[in-house]
Amino acid sequence: MKGTDYRDILRRHMLSYARVHMPPSWLFQQDNDPKQTAKLTKRWFRHPRSMSTSFFGQPRAQISTPMSIYDELFQAIQKWVQIPRATILGLVESSRMRAVIKAKSYATKY
Numbered sequence: 001m002k003g004t005d006y007r008d009i010l011r012r013h014m015l016s017y018a019r020v021h022m023p024p025s026w027l028f029q030q031d032n033d034p035k036q037t038a039k040l041t042k043r044w045f046r047h048p049r050s051m052s053t054s055f056f057g058q059p060r061a062q063i064s065t066p067m068s069i070y071d072e073l074f075q076a077i078q079k080w081v082q083i084p085r086a087t088i089l090g091l092v093e094s095s096r097m098r099a100v101i102k103a104k105s106y107a108t109k110y
Contacts, residue, residue: 003038010044 018026030036091097099108 001035003035003040006035006038007041007044010041 014028018028035041096108
């Protein structure tokens with residue numbers, strides 16, 4: 001697939017899908033594949049008409065302030081500390097986790 005094909009898929013399918021099915025705060029991520037880093041693709045992402053308010057998360061005028069980001073982080077930490085210790089130990093001691101540790105975070109059969 002070339003950069004032009006990728007851009008056309010984004011334009012024809014992804015934007016319309018995102019407007020209907022994705023929450024307002026979703027983020028679009030790429031992994032620097034050559035078609036994603038092509039000049040044509042980068043130019044398309046920079047072009048204002050190609051972006052909708054839901055395509056890259058919140059519109060620029062509604063970006064969270066640093067204080068609200070800290071509030072969200074605090075709430076997430078509060079939820080994290082409520083996870084029972086037995087649950088965390090069960091996950092850490094699972095055969096999958098052992099395989100990941102043994103593989104030093106490289107690929108495993110799971």
